[in-house]
Amino acid sequence: MNLEIENILHGKEHTLSRPQPFRNLVAKAHRETNNKAHDRFFTEMLGDIDEPTFPFGISEVHLNGAEITESHQILPDDLNNRLRFQAKQMGVSLASLIHVAFAQVLSRTSGQDRVVFGTVLLGGMQSDHEAGEMMGLSINTLPIRCDMGESTVRERVHQTHLRLAALMDHKHASLSMAQRCSGVDSGTPLFSALLNYLHTSLPANSISGGSIKEFISQEEQVHYPGIELLGGRERTSYPFTMAVEDFDHAIGLTTHTLRPIDPVRMGSYMRQALQSLADALESTSNIPLLQLEVLPPEERVILLHDRNSAKMDFPRHQTIHGMFEDQAERTPEAIAVVYEDQQLSYSHLNTCANRLAHHLIGLGVRPDMRVALCVERSLAMVVGALAILKAGGAYVPLDPTYGSGRLGAILADAAPTILIADVDGQTALGNADLSSIVVINPNTEPSNPSTNPHISCLTSRNIAYIIYTSGSTGKPKGVLIEHQGVVNFLMTRQDMCGIRQGSRVLQFSSYGFDGSIPDLYATLGYGGIIYLPPDHIRYNPPLLWDYLRDHSITQAFLPPALLRDC
Known part of the structure; x- marks a missing residue:
């Protein structure tokens, strides 16, 4: 859209390709959808899931965004480099590590050992050049499962990598169909948390000291004569959404949470989970997945010491x-x-x-x-x-x-x-x-x-x-x-x-x-x-x-x- 605006403003309308209706993409996706294969895949993954994953017990998934708050942070350079190195060493995508860390956060905040959450997939036909020039939503949200269980960190990373790859073969399946394949009662959401891992761009000078000065992409920074960019915001209907921006040279976390959940706190959980994951992958031991830390050290001190400093004597043998x-x-x-x-x-x-x-x-x-x-x-x-x-x-x-x-x-x-x-x-x-x-x-x-x-x-x-x-x-x-x-x-x-x-x-x-x-x-x-x-x-x-x-x-x-x- 930015490219079209720029061409029009510079009198280059003749260079624009012929507009393609979004319905063409929808029709093509529908023709290439194999419902039986989708059903088999999601039944195998979700059939024995009989409880939803609700962080902090919040189950509402039809929000309008009015009560959503957000926070942004850039991971430290050292952590960014360590995660990328470990992903390369293991032959997996960085996204696989991100999904495992996010599952850890959800497991601790929901009390579930079998975690299910939504992951955002690019739903367009990547091989179709015209699809990239269409105006319309070309993403899809589908559930992915990550079990804590008895597996080691390395085992879970490999399993998640394989599951994400398999999920891409079903990127045009509907979320409602996938949810019906689970054992959760109809009418009850399967999950209330969403992860959006995306590649994007960010100028190097916009990152300073681990924070973001201008959290907008290069395309949004283009200045057009007579047009002023006032700003924008992104919202989903979910009470907890984590967008992980892969800037190639950095990793950004944008956290959206429903009040009173603190997005800064949830972002710190994700950062700690990634830190623990990097530590575990660098270790020569097969560290169990359940040993990964999610609670930041400063919050651990608050919970275990500061808030428990008040003591009260009571008759311990009384009934x-x-x-x-x-x-x-x-x-x-x-x-x-x-x-x-x-x-x-x-x-x-x-x-x-x-x-x-x-x-x-x-x-x-x-x-x-x-x-x-x-x-x-x-x-x-x-x-x-x-x-x-x-x-x-x-x-x-x-x-x-x-x-x-x-x-x-x-x-x-x-x-x-x-x-x-x-x-x-x-x-x-x-x-x-x-x-x-x-x-x-x-x-x-x-x-x-x-x-x-x-x-x-x-x-x-x-x-x-x-x-x-x-x-x-x-x-x-x-x-x-x-x-x-x-x-x-x-x-x-x-x-x-x-x-x-x-x-x-x-x-x-x-x-x-x-x-x-x-x-x-x-x-x-x-x-x-x-x-x-x-x-x-x-x-x-x-x-x-x-x-x-x-x-x-x-x-x-x-x-x-x-x-x-x-």
Whole structure:
């Protein structure tokens, strides 16, 4: 386009070739597309990928660029030369090294060992001279996979080089078709990060001290009479895009990220990954890929030292239910929990939980044994959770308001031996297979002992509960939480929020969500009162506002937007 403008301004229109419609290129690409071959290739590469790669969990891939920020940097000359030398020594392209380093960054920021991201390919017919003179988009984005696994750095570089070469044979395949060949659910993006490796030009005097003074190409610097270049910007719809500009004598990194992700930080990760890659390739040892560093030294110091300098003493041998039992001994007659017109004192709550705990112990519950809890929002919810903890078990919360599919998946994965469920809970579980599970009602037998159980082998390092993720990246995953970590967190939360004897705390979050933990146990551990609003109030902002006012709630941990219009 710049060449055509220049010729027109200099009166050389007659030298211009005849315009070719972009549709000709599209038609030619379509004729030369082998859908069966594309399908085989992408199925082989992506067929067993059942989780997407989302750095920092960000999955939105239809952005308009408004919230995108960018940064630019030039790699040091020494690193540039080392990378090019190693690529030449190995007989691979520099692009192969760049792709391996980018995969490392994505693996660390997404938590995935099998990384998939988009790579930008030149989609034009390189052998077609007319194609190079067409106005239109001649690039294509396709997925590429890079497994961390047990491979060495050299093995992964060679494998990536071969995969990139094979991918070029399918450069006209559609992204939607490639994504359908994966095991990721339809409607869920396969990836949310993009790498664009491109050859371009940059005047030597535009590079100074590892930074870029004028990050524009020579073509854009051409001055035409009567035309002023105001500037321009490039954006994609992805939340994380890395453009790696190969200037022959230098390598530039342009990073685009969705706020609040810092593009400078992501650029530093890429630079560190390339530094580690060069170090590994220069070593005579077969260094495992997983040993490559992504975190820059300065950020490592911040994370491991600066932000961990504040220490707080806490009773490391204390358990969650132990905190409650101590408080129940101090204030036995104080109100502990309120649900509609029902309430329990600390003493009464402790007695109810003890009776159910002894019942569970009689059924064989031991430390770390999984016990599921599926009851409606009520006093039984609090009693059941405490009872499982007192018996030494690890409770698996199953909120009856969740879909039966999610509840069934969690139940199957956690494989509890015992299920505490009321009528609503059993109904919510639908057709879940309970044949191997002992199901008991939260209403206990009055003959059970009311004393605090003493489990000699129970310590603060045992599992308190198993919380499941939302499942946004596939299926819900269980996270095992120990007593010790929760006690530490509760003490910090109490220090921040000032929960004390008589505090009135709204228990808003679903007990299947970890946001319920401080509502329940910080309150009971420090003498506060738990208020359980029924679901019809929780889901109605005006009614919830009235509930907060009518019960003189002093602490409520909930989304501020919920009460915005009240």
